Amino acid sequence: MRTTIRDIQQMRDRGERIPMVTAYDYTSAQIADRAGIPMILVGDSLGMVVLGHESTVPVTLDEMLHHTRAVVRGARKALVVGDLPFLTYASPEQAVISAGRMLQEAGAQAVKLEGGVHIAPTIARLVHLGIPVMGHIGFTPQAVNQIGLRVQGKRAAEAQQLLADALAVQEAGAFAVVIELVPAELAQAITERLRIPTIGIGAGAGCSGQVQVWHDMLGLYSDFVPRHARRYANLAAIIGEALAQYANDVRAGAFPGPEHSSRMDADELAAALRQFDAGAPSEEPV
Template sequence: MRTNILDIQKLKDRGERIPMVTAYDYTSAQMADRAGIPMILVGDSLGMVVLGYDSTVHVTLDDMIHHIKAVVRGSRQALVIGDLPFLTYTTVDQAIQSAGRIMQECGAQAVKLEGGAEVAPIVRRLVNLGIPVMGHIGFTPQSVHQIGTRVQGKTSSGAARLIDDALALEDAGAFGVVLELVPAPLAREITAHLRIPTIGIGAGVHCSGQVQVWHDMLGLYSDFKPRHAKRYASLVETVEAALQTYATEVREGTFPGAEHSARMDEAELQAALSQSKAGKA
């Protein structure tokens, strides 16, 4: 049975830390599911780590739907959350249409969107229609061209705004809030003032849980390593070494070996040759 938003709230209520990872395909979702990760976010970060864009701004709703479908097929237990990409929730009606596609076409169990008090009416309407919503404040990647890539809420006014944004999202019915690039002391206070879970990324240890990007934590993305990312493996070196070994074996003729090849009775082969145009030439 899949994890649901009530299960996630129970983890927060019991004081249990909540791990969440991003995943973008069937195989990754299978691995995350087998590892017991309760929430998988199909983030629009796929724009950089999968599609090679320079930001999430280029990601379309169709891009997200393609990848969310794969993750849903690959998972059986995790709560799957699909990102609403840039400019797909500018109005309540557009948000309903976009979130509806993610829920109906993909089978996701929730959506995530960026913004605070200004998107609270959208969150409220989606929740009232039965669509679980996770909020996202602090550094919001879809606004990178406006705010840059930097920590948010370091001043008193900025911190107060983020606190109010978090409270507005909770009041609107969000089941959780991602805090990205928020000072750890501020994230601690936001978490203390919310009933719903906070999920941190570059926001310190006091959040209810943490999220990491698949390619960052496994060392699969070499273009850029965020300061907040911890590499639990360095798979890019492993994969490149394997590919180099494969290429060498192909060039030297040592792969494939007999154990990798299909067999055929030699008599059958000779009979086939005699019956074919090649054998009659």
């Protein structure tokens, strides 16, 4: 059975830490699902790690729907959360349309959107209509042009605002909230004051769970390596070595071998060549 938002809440209530990863296609979703990851985020981070943009801002809703469909097909057990991209939830009415498409057309079980107090009415509207919502506070990547790429909440006034944002998201009905690039002490304090799970990224170990970007944790993306990412593998090097070996084998005639090819009866081939070389039309198959 697929993981539900109730399952995620029960994990938090039991004190069980919640692992979450991003995935952007069928194959990565399959791998994450088989590894027992209970929640997968189809993040608009695909803008950088898949599409090559400098930020998440250029990502469109149609692109998010495309990738989310693939992830849903690959993940049969994990709860799939689809990001709503930049300016697709500028009003509650627009958010309803965007989130509705994410669930109806892409098959996601929940959506994620960025913001705190100011976005709470939109969250409440979506939840009222039966759409599970994950919040996102702290560093909000879609606002990078305004706030810059930096840790949020280091000063007392900023910290107080983040506490208010977290509470507003919870009271609006979000089932969980991502806390990104926030001092560990503040993230823990927020977690202790909420009833819903907090999912940290660059926010210390005091959150209810953690989320990491697929390409960061597996060493597939080298343009920028966040401080908060731990590389559990260096797949870029492994893949690069495999591709180099493949190219060498092709150049040397070592690939493909007989075991990679199919065979044809010698008489059938000879007959085909005789007819072709003589210019005779081949017989129509019966």
